[in-house]
Amino acid sequence: MQTEKVVNHIVDWLKDYATNAKINGFVIGISGGIDSAVTSTLCAMTGLDLLCLEMPIHQAPTQVSRALNHINWLKENHDKVSMTQVDLTPVFDQLIEELPSVENEESRFMSLANTRARLRMTSLYYFAAIKNYLVAGTGNKVEDFGVGFYTKYGDGGVDLSPIADLLKSEVYEIAKYLGVNQEIIDAAPTDGLWGDDRTDEDQIGASYPELEWAMAMNDQGKSADDFEGRQHEVMKIYKRHNTSNSHKMNPIPVCEIPKNLK
Known part of the structure; x- marks a missing residue:
């Protein structure tokens, strides 16, 4: 892969799309994982506004710290990057209290994991509407078109997908080229929807x-x-x-x- 040319192509594509749509910039959820780190960096490189949302829901501390470290790195290297933290844990807990119990606890557990992603999607579009931003998706080609490893109308609910034609290995290659924090590159991929340390590989x-x-x-x-x-x-x-x-x-x-x- 011609990494530098691919990076420039994506950045130009993002900027052209937003400019032609008369959009001010992008909003993206930062998870502490490789995909959101690369996508947010590419969005920041357009020179347009970038709002990074950190939206914990009973999140592992290591995921939160990686996300915050990445956002700080972006802000140090790009002028138009801002950050907002939205603690969705109490919202999620209140929703659970209001939902009726079910006999099949396994299906309920899976449904609530997907509910976390949908709460985050709702928050992203809240800010997108207020600021005239586009919601940037973070799915890669394997997830989006191979095994469908994402939540329908959750992290799959986006306005555009900058890295959806890149394999996971290519995302890592771009991350290294961009200088993404090593702790993110080294971290095992996880969707962060379970409140524990299970990885994507564990689930798939x-x-x-x-x-x-x-x-x-x-x-x-x-x-x-x-x-x-x-x-x-x-x-x-x-x-x-x-x-x-x-x-x-x-x-x-x-x-x-x-x-x-x-």
Whole structure:
């Protein structure tokens, strides 16, 4: 990958899009992870306004500290970066109290994890509307178009996606080129929706390098039956997530009314 040229391309694309839309800048949620760090840095490089939101919901202290350190680094290196902290923990806790209990605790637990992402999306659009900003998405290609590892109308609810055509390994390459804090580069990827230290790999069952390989094999028409051992298992994992999360990655189904019924 021609890293410098890719960076310049994305920065120019962001600036042109915002300028043509008569938008003042961008708002982005900073999680302490690699994707939001790279995306926010690229947005800051446009020279337009960038509002970084830090929105903890029972967040691990290490995630919060990485997020704050990154925001401070951005502010030191770019003039138009600002930061707002919105503690969503009491909002989330109050919502849980108001929601009725259910018998299936496992499904409730998953639903509440996704609710965290949707509360953050609501907060991002609150500030976007007030300041005439665009909500910048942080999803990479593997998450957005491979395994669908994001929350529908949560972190998937954005105005534009600067890094969605980059594999996770390419995001890391850009992070190193940009000088993103080493603690973020070294941190295991996590969606931060559970209040514990579980990683993306823990949830998906495969690492990002493995998923990138499976995505490439799938694009070549390969299936799990074409491989043995760990590769066979990884292909099964990839295909399972790709299939079950297709509702996120495909356009919303529209019931088309036959002309003779209108």
